[in-house]
Amino acid sequence: MARTKKKTVDLDRDKDIAPGLVAKTKKRLVVARGSSHPELAFDVAGALGTELVPTEYRTFASGEILTRFEVSIRGCDLFLIQSFGPPVNEWLMETLIMLDAAKRASAKRITVVAPYYPYSRQDKKGRGREPISARLVADLLKTAGADRVMSVDLHAAQIQGFFDGPVDHLFAKPVLLEYFKSTLTQDDRELLTVVSPDTGRVRVADTWSDSLGAPLAIIHKRRDPNVANQITVNEIVGDVDGRVCLLVDDMIDTGGTIVKAAEALKRSGAKRVIVAATHAIFSHPAVERLQNVAIDEVVVTDTVPIPDEKRFESLTVLPIAPLLARAIEEVFQDGSVTSMFDGAA
Numbered sequence: 001m002a003r004t005k006k007k008t009v010d011l012d013r014d015k016d017i018a019p020g021l022v023a024k025t026k027k028r029l030v031v032a033r034g035s036s037h038p039e040l041a042f043d044v045a046g047a048l049g050t051e052l053v054p055t056e057y058r059t060f061a062s063g064e065i066l067t068r069f070e071v072s073i074r075g076c077d078l079f080l081i082q083s084f085g086p087p088v089n090e091w092l093m094e095t096l097i098m099l100d101a102a103k104r105a106s107a108k109r110i111t112v113v114a115p116y117y118p119y120s121r122q123d124k125k126g127r128g129r130e131p132i133s134a135r136l137v138a139d140l141l142k143t144a145g146a147d148r149v150m151s152v153d154l155h156a157a158q159i160q161g162f163f164d165g166p167v168d169h170l171f172a173k174p175v176l177l178e179y180f181k182s183t184l185t186q187d188d189r190e191l192l193t194v195v196s197p198d199t200g201r202v203r204v205a206d207t208w209s210d211s212l213g214a215p216l217a218i219i220h221k222r223r224d225p226n227v228a229n230q231i232t233v234n235e236i237v238g239d240v241d242g243r244v245c246l247l248v249d250d251m252i253d254t255g256g257t258i259v260k261a262a263e264a265l266k267r268s269g270a271k272r273v274i275v276a277a278t279h280a281i282f283s284h285p286a287v288e289r290l291q292n293v294a295i296d297e298v299v300v301t302d303t304v305p306i307p308d309e310k311r312f313e314s315l316t317v318l319p320i321a322p323l324l325a326r327a328i329e330e331v332f333q334d335g336s337v338t339s340m341f342d343g344a345a
Contacts, residue, residue: 029332036084036091036304044113044321048329074105075107080102082098086283092118099146109147109148111328116303120154148168149168151170153171197248197258202218241269243269249275251277258277258289262295272296275295280300280302291313298315302318
């Protein structure tokens with residue numbers, strides 16, 4: 001007859017502890033992925049020294065999505081990696097379905113790792129009767145079962161306050177900065193000027209200016225509120241004549257802002273124009289625009305997938321997986337994500 005292990009009951013009420021059973025349990029980190037960017041998820045899992053959760057993905061003839069975890073995730077600390085490049089609505093729906101599946105599978109804590117946060121540009125009402133879709137996305141994630149959100153370079157820092165729970169706001173700047181410190185020559189460094197493509201990115205560009213010890217220039221732009229993706233550059237604040245200009249932004253969508261900024265810099269006498277951005281959305285016709293003669297190099301990270309047809313000779317893609325893996329490890333071990341960014345996160 002098999003012996004049953006005797007359970008220990010803790011009745012130490014003198015220490016104000018409620019009676020209950022004591023079990024020797026250990027936290028278990030598991031990584032799952034959506035369908036949007038499998039390469040990134042594999043790289044993150046590899047950097048953590050683990051494998052992805054075996055998951056079934058199905059799309060029915062009607063277009064409905066089904067996902068199912070093929071192994072038990074009960075009591076696990078689940079990190080669900082899903083990047084929201086195009087088609088963003090399909091990936092958002094898949095994420096909500098996977099969250100519901102994970103919640104019903106009794107995952108202990110669920111963190112959505114969204115390197116690129118969807119609808120992040122709709123963070124406020126620009127005109128009457130407009131939605132604040134970034135807040136809606138946060139509500140959907142929370143309702144579906146997310147306990148925590150992790151993202152890289154949010155378009156607006158205020159989005160952190162939209163989610164009713166912890167938000168880890170990571171920065172790709174260390175990844176990009178390391179590249180430029182290793183590739184820019186001493187002559188380039190002496191002539192370097194950091195440029196903000198609009199007034200909304202001045203704070204970010206200012207931190208780049210401090211890190212590289214370079215002066216700052218700002219491009220004042222005007223966007224037609226009635227026409228999407230139409231930019232008019234008005235003037236440049238700062239000296240760019242004969243300088244190596246580093247244009248820094250959080251994302252490149254159609255490339256209109258960046259190209260017009262680069263052209264304005266070259267017209268003002270800039271020697272070279274290098275573009276650095278975190279999220280390479282590259283909606284049409286970004287690829288054609290970014291090969292403009294005014295732009296000498298484009299450097300981005302792989303927070304969203306960049307297929308071969310969207311790559312070009314002057315494009316450099318840096319891996320974001322090591323940064324995500326380190327942040328996941330800090331969260332899982334109850335460490336400090338802020339320490340990764342010198343207290344800035």
